[in-house]
Amino acid sequence: MTERKEFDHGLQEIKTLLIAMGERVQWALEHAMDSLQTSNVEQAKLVFERDHEINLLERQIDDLGTQLILKQQPVAKDLRKILVGFRIAADLERMGDLARDIANVTVRLAGQPLIKPLIDLPAMAKFVHEMIHQAIDSYLREDIVLAESMAKSDDQVDALYSKVLRDLFALMSNESDSVNQAMLLCFVGRFIERIADHATNIGEGVVYLVKNQRSELN
Amino acid sequence: MTERKEFDHGLQEIKTLLIAMGERVQWALEHAMDSLQTSNVEQAKLVFERDHEINLLERQIDDLGTQLILKQQPVAKDLRKILVGFRIAADLERMGDLARDIANVTVRLAGQPLIKPLIDLPAMAKFVHEMIHQAIDSYLREDIVLAESMAKSDDQVDALYSKVLRDLFALMSNESDSVNQAMLLCFVGRFIERIADHATNIGEGVVYLVKNQRSELN
Amino acid sequence: MMQEQGIEMFKDKRKSIMNWLMPKLLFLCALVSIGTTVGIVWTLFGETVAFFKQVTVFDFITGTQWTPLIDPRSYGVLPLLLGTFQVTLIACLFAFPIGIASAIYLSEYAPNRVRKVVKPILEVLAGIPTIVLGYFALFFVTPQLQKIFDTMGIFNALSAGICVGIMIIPMISSLSEDAMNAVPKKLREGAFALGATRFEVATQIVFPAALSGIIASFVLAFSRAIGETMIVTVSAGATPKIDINPLDSIQTMTAYIVQVITGDAAHGTIEYQTVYAVGMTLFIITFLLNIVALLIARRYREEY
Amino acid sequence: MEKAIRIDGLNVYYETFHALKNIQIEALPARAITALIGPSGCGKSTFLRTINRMNDLVPGSRVDGKIIINGVDIYDQQVDVEALRKKIGMVFQQPNPFPKSIYDNIAFGPRLHGVTKKSELDEIVESSLRQAALWDEVKDKLKKMAYDISGGQQQRLCIARAIAVNPEILLMDEATSALDPISTIKIEELAQELKSKYTIIMVTHNMHQAARASDHTGFFLNGELVEFATTEQLFSNPGDERTESYITGRFG
């Protein structure tokens, strides 16, 4: 067995970048949620500011992958690894944006006290945080089982999201003052739910990578 | 000059599929908005049902592009044409999903009369409808100028979106009964705004294709 | 138009008998060469056996007197052998250095134009009938040499040897040049690219690579020299003796054969049979040398 | 799919060396391009040359098993080798035109098989050259020596020559490996056009070429046919690990 040093090296680099991206996204989500819970506008702004790092990572992955295709003409799984890598990067980038959108809500609330203690949203975020980790892990390990079990969490996220919406709608009709805030929190729910969807997309990518078959994990 | 018949033929097929996808997305958006305005649940369901066609087209583009890379080892612009094609397909697929989300709102409203006649949302949708067309056109013609002018429309969409949110928030605090509906309409605004973002992404892809440089069009 | 699609693949009985017949005819042609060898061996063998009924092999090989035509008759072949080898040696000493040096020049140094002109000219030298060279030896070389060596006879081994040498120069230069030319250009380029000079390329790369061909050309030339007849008949004399002075007249095996045949020895006599015995000796020597040359040439063939 | 070629338990030996081991192909598809890939010495050429029985010419080679074309086992005693070879054209690694005029190169085969009428020959020459996409380039110099055209043109000439005897199958043994990239692409495109009329089997050591130019691909390794599948399948999702490591360049 010879190796394909150049290619494997390039692929490794892509993986490293994806890991970094995943961590950034997790960080962003964590801090966005934190800022929301603690009404910490500064922290939210930090999330905001650091979003470009995630975007940058996506571009690096794109460029690297493109060069790798250009230079190494990979076939079969090698090619899929790169193409799926692109997809994952795009998903992560969107997740980053969504985390920024959450942080944005913190900013919009501008320090007003929360109408109710947040319980379900952080719970959702926690699930999603774990999903991000698992999604990337399943790619790195080409582990379909992990990808599938990760995608299962999406159902729980969706369930929580429904509950969040219901709760907030109930709240709104009662206390019309806080409508605005409730509205924004609904959006936060939606954002987190989207992040989970993107994580699920990654899982589908992993299945495609390994089996060369499309699947619907959610 | 010899041609690369096989490659050019494959690329043409990808383009045809992208055009078809664009048309489907436009159709979905149009009908979703129409169903919302006319509270036509049946129509909304139709949008819902036909979403899988868009998803299918995306897969076809993916498979075709992957085979083309695999078989023809394109370089330079030829490679970018395919990679950007992937991106566009992914964006279009998301747009389709968002149109479906709009139709979903129609379903959720389940025939209740609208709290206010819709003016700004349809206006947004109309902008976005045109953007989709221009986005795909700019790809087909590799026309950066068109891509850039198309992206400009995004600002108008954003402006309208802000207005929609403001109006709806105002409405909510007054008539608490309609909070629920207003909330949903906010989401619709958000969805249309996202579609415009995706169209802008396509424009960025076109710039990358032609100039091999990343750009931020919005 | 052509035959319809999907023609039958089954055997066509009418197919030309040529395909069957020709190989057999051609085989007969090839057998002619076997016939020739058998003929030579059988011809020589018959009379040689008759000869050795009268003279022992031992006497033939070790005898130092060769006087089969005059009394007292003696049948020791050594003087003829010695004469032959004397001429051959002179020829080789003259021809080898010149031949090989010319070959190196032509293959390694000469511009293409020069090679294209010179090589055919040298080959003309190879095509000159030996009687002409005999003439040249007798009427030009000997008189010239006599100006230097005043003891030199009209018939002598030296002139004959030189002219035999002239005869084999083109053989050596041409065959050696072929061998060196067959060394692929890429080997030379490899050496030049390492900073070798032309001389280093010629001696350290090309020469060793072509060595087997060169040696084979030497052996072939040597055997040609041994078998050469007319030059020595005309210019070396007819006095078989054990004498290593190249200025003296000697006799070679081939010249002896001509002498007997152009004389009046009758068929069936022992004088006549000596021709076959000497011929057999000559045949065996050259045959063996040829085989050696072939083996050398074949051993390293296509090694690069 | 019409009359595919079937290979059944094919074994080839050179003296004692087992060069092809029990090759089995249900249906090597007709009117399509099949590429054969594999590392050097794996038996690709041997396989190709058993199909038109060119391997009969190698002393010490021995074949066992069946190759069934049009329902006939070509290794049957009854089969006429020359007629078989007429039906199966072959193009070699190095362009090998005869040292004759372009016209006579094409006419060589038809003449062998008994075509003598000038008008008929003219027609065959023109149509073969047209099919080989060479007519326009050489129509004004049919009487010129075949060596006076470029290597890529020579190779197309060889294809035209093969076509001229109206074969059903075209075998190509690394037919482009001696050519520059542009001539290579031309030959590949030519093959694409010819496949509507001929069954094409090509050996190539260039995987990318197999990916680009073929419909089906067979992967040989150490005399075994490891995998035979559609080109898309084989290059995107090979069924055998050895295929995967070979096509991704991780083999050695």
Add this chain to the structure above:
Amino acid sequence: MEKAIRIDGLNVYYETFHALKNIQIEALPARAITALIGPSGCGKSTFLRTINRMNDLVPGSRVDGKIIINGVDIYDQQVDVEALRKKIGMVFQQPNPFPKSIYDNIAFGPRLHGVTKKSELDEIVESSLRQAALWDEVKDKLKKMAYDISGGQQQRLCIARAIAVNPEILLMDEATSALDPISTIKIEELAQELKSKYTIIMVTHNMHQAARASDHTGFFLNGELVEFATTEQLFSNPGDERTESYITGRFG
């Protein structure tokens, strides 16, 4: 970047044929791999062979312009051609080991240039073979003829032989085109490793190889240098339309 090679108004003629036309390269980078691509006959080999003045050996060839290496114009009257060639190793299309032992092949160059001590030669042989990634494969058969190893190994031997005289630049003229894909990859990887010590310039007719294995690429066409850029740049966004049509295979 240290001492790059500078090419200034280089023209090469064969008799009256203008093979290279006013080639200009500001800095052909040192300690990096430069690939030269272009269609057959465009002058790639000619360019390569002017760099070590191997073209001096072609009768009727004429060079004008400057090639500046380490600040010296190598076509200067004063320059010693043999010393120059010692500094610039070359590897050819066909592996061309000398018909000597593996050891003597490597030792040939050093011996030419005056190394005679056995221990010193031993050391050079070992280190050259190691650098060429061949030591482990041949260390037990240094006395064997160089022909007894495979083609790919022979080519690495040739690289080792070039390295043995301690050159600064390595020229490779389609050094892998006679090799199978696996040997090709090995040589490419070797080049990647060697570039930390040597400036490597390789001619290749395989665009993908240029893309894969080089840092900079020059594109020649009809004796002109159309474009010289980083490989990434040239293959993702070529500056000249002719380059683009060539690398995308639309050229004829």
Add this chain to the structure above:
Amino acid sequence: MNLKIRRAQNKMFEFLFILALSIAMLVLLVLLVQIVIDALPRLSMQFVTSFPSSEPSEAGIYPALIGTLYVIGIMTPIAFFIGTGAAIYLEEFSKKNALNSFIQLNIRTLAGVPSIVYGILGLTIFVRGAEFGASLISGAFTMTLLVLPIIIVAAQEAIRAVPRARREAALALGATKWQTVARAVLPSAVPGILTGMILAVSRAIGETAPLIMIGAFTFVAFLPESLTDSFTVLPIQFFNWIARPQDEYHELAASGILILLLVLISLNITAVWLRNKYQKRI
């Protein structure tokens, strides 16, 4: 060694090599000049059309010239067919077996057997055995055997130089073995075979010893009229003249030699021309 010394060494040896080559060329030149000088006094048309005579001023080479032409004329077609046939057999049809490799080895060694031995063979087989006597036909047959190995080897080489690819091309088109040989291989080999023929003929023209052996050494004052008539050839005529003590005869010999050499050189030039013309093509 330092570069200066290596350079000087290179130059010096180049000089030596040129010197050697010049010696070889010079010898040829001297030989030609010498013969021309000797020949000029005797060279005339009458010399070509006269019979030999005891009076040197009237002597000519007519019967020897005709004899040579006859020998060559008989020998050439026979040798061509047998030689080419044998070569085709060996290259194209022979299987690898002991007999064939023996034939191969045999031919190579026959090429090196001294011509005088062929003379002995001819004498025994044709002159005595077949009772042709010292006749034209004995001479032509002997010469045929002598040149056969040369022709076979040359033809074999010409046939072998035809690339395998060309045979495969024909076979792959459905040609039979014989069609392949006749239509694809031989046409390419013809120039090489012809070159070999020309060299063989020029060898035969100059050969003396074997014809002496079969008894052509006679003073012939008439032209051969049938195959079984006795004859002489040019080289023997020269040998005859050289053996005489008078200088006039030596001049006669030189004149004859000059004519012979002119014929040979033109034959050689033809061969070289043929070779150059077709070398690239094959």
